[in-house]
Amino acid sequence: MTYCAKITTKKLQYGTCTVRLPFKDPNVEYGNTRQVAAARLTQLERRFAMDTKLQQKYQEFLDEYLEMGPMRKVHKSDYNQGKYYIPHQPVVKEESLTTKLSNKISLNNNMLTGPRIQQDLVIILQLWTNGSEWDQPVDEKIKLKWTKIQQQLKTIDNIKIPRWCYATPGKKVELYGFCDASEKAYGAVIYCRAQDSDKTYRVTLLQAKSKEAPNKQKTTLPRLELCAALLLTQLMEKVIKAMNFNEGEVYSWTDSMITLDWIKEEADRWKTFVANRVSEIQKLLPQAKWNHVITNQNPADIVS
Incomplete structure (x- = not known):
């Protein structure tokens, strides 16, 4: 039995057990x-x-x-x-009148298993790499990282992201995407830049996504930067379809000059790893204008 199970499971009479949420x-x-x-x-x-x-x-x-x-x-x-109130909703398959309804929500932000935010996952990978057990105290460096994340969770209620991106018919609208990578993770973020009625521009956050860097099979930072560019391209394609964005300029930015050189050349010029990803980037988003951004001005830097 794992440490998590030991501290959350309580045996009752008649052989039954109760399991509390592993906060x-x-x-x-x-x-x-x-x-x-x-x-x-x-x-x-x-x-x-x-x-x-x-x-x-x-x-x-x-x-x-x-x-x-x-x-x-x-x-x-x-x-x-109540400590935490969970919004409940019915989930049912329309083709089956006998399908059970279910609750599909979770409290993963404060669970011992299955953390979802990027820094949580990075910490879990560090613990796994170090061979740490559930009941083994973590080192001071990891403890400080987790304490910082825990403190930041309390400020989530203060974060407000506008749902309207000011994109209306007749207005000039542009999409700006940024990507970045580190040895631990890589990610991408997309913004919408829309012209207002008084010819000023409003910029709003549309979507962001991140992934952990491969842990078992180490790869070079330039390759990870290329993976970030592919992630941005895939994300941008989904945003364009969701917004029905048939007209307007699409700009993609990376702080890796090597990645830019790869993308701007024919895919078959490169070896397999690079060629496959460059080919998909060029195929999915041929209209994108790729540019270089200085690292300290790259908004995707915080994602990686």
């Missing part, structure tokens, strides 16, 4: 999650008003959970006792 720190503050969950519930009620069959199935699901015991009704006097 890294039970004292982490999540902000006002009840308000968010209540807003989602209001949206769900509007959905039920238009789909009575779904409402009936959902009610049957809740009744079954109440009867079986995994769920209980909470009285108004206990509303403020």
Whole structure:
């Protein structure tokens, strides 16, 4: 049995067990999650008003959970006792009337298993490389990194990203993508630059993505920079399709001159690893204008 299982599993009478959520720190503050969950519930009620069959199935699901015991009704006097309020929604396959409804949310930001944010994953890789066990104290350097991440989690409620990118018919719109890599990770970020009515420009963040660098099979930094360029290209293609962005300029930026040289030449000029990735970049996004950006001015640097 792993250390995680030992600290989260409690044996009850009659051979049954209860397993609590494996929080890294039970004292982490999540902000006002009840308000968010209540807003989602209001949206769900509007959905039920238009789909009575779904409402009936959902009610049957809740009744079954109440009867079986995994769920209980909470009285108004206990509303403020919850640590984390999870918005629940029905997930059902339309082609099957007998498909069970389920809850597909998680608390991975504060779980011992399956961390999702990039720095978490980098730390886990470091622990794995060092051969650390679950019950073994980490070294001071890793401890400081995790403490910093934990403190930053509390500021998530203060982050606000506009959902509207000011892209409307008749306005000049451009997409700007940046990519970067390090020996630990690589990533990409895309911005929309739209002309406003007074001929000023508004820039908004559209999407970002990152990946861990291969750990078992080490590769060179220039190759990782090329992987970042491919990731940006794949991400940009998805954004263009989602926005129906048929007109307008597309610009891609990297701080690697080697990557730029690779992309601007014919793919068959290079060896297999480089040729395959350059070929896909040129095929997916032939209209992109590739440029060089200074490292300290590259917004994708924080991703890697």
